[in-house]
Amino acid sequence: MEEISTEKKAFSEVQCTKHLSATEDALYVIGGKWTLRVMIALLAGHTRFNELQRTIKGISARVLSGELKDLELNGLVKRVVLADQKPVVVEYRPTEYSKSLKDIISTLADWGAKHKKKITGQE
DSSP states (O other): OOOOOGGGOSSOHHHHHHHHHHHHHHHHHHOSTTHHHHHHHHHTTOOBHHHHHHHSTTOOHHHHHHHHHHHHHTTSEEEEEETTSSSOEEEEEEOTGGGGGHHHHHHHHHHHHHHHHHHHTOO
16 A cells, blocks of 8 residues: 655644644534534524524424533523513524634535535536
8 A cells, every 4th residue: 555645645743633633622512413503593693492493404492402502601602581571582692702613614515515516416
């Protein structure tokens, strides 16, 4: 088996280790089945629980609740209680920090669309 020459390697060993570690950290936060879907819905402007559940097809209330709690713990979502309204309204709003995911989500979506075309032969 031919070894890849040093100049053809995309990453050095140090870069590889750093990328693996950083990617594991990122996937720990956003790598769940529903996490990116919830973030996409939130960044699109859906803020209320039932609205999120209707938008994200197939997610149960229990799972959505857990995802929102995890996203809040990671600083990506803020839970806002509007107590001055009757009944009390709870909204989930993306934080400024969560907006740093927009480019990642867009890039991932673009790649997914291209990949689907390639796999289905529609290139």
